[in-house]
Amino acid sequence: MDIIYYLASCDTCRKIIKSLPKEHDFKFHDIKQDPITVAEIEKMRELSGSYEALFSKKAQLYKSMDLKNKSLTEDDYKKYILEHYTFLSRPVFIIKDKIYIGNTQQNMLQVMKALV
Structure with a gap:
């Protein structure tokens, strides 16, 4: 079954879901109400190629924790995503066993093509 990991309180996610x-x-899968498991993040990493690809550098915690000035490893990215949903x-x-990450226009076009 196809799955969408999203945040119910996110306006952008709600808008995207309405357009599907x-x-x-x-x-x-609302990641705030039902946190991502280790198995789920490992599956996402397998499909995407890295934890960094799944990590949001736009998250407010990324700035407030001053992570942009630290050299993060793949283990760090995984740890932060599992610790707080905002990092996904x-x-x-x-x-269909392909992953699409984020809300860019190009990514959403690829999602729509995959659904046809």
């Missing part, structure tokens, strides 16, 4: 085809059967770049779609 109604007939497509997604499993919706959102939304994350897994469609």
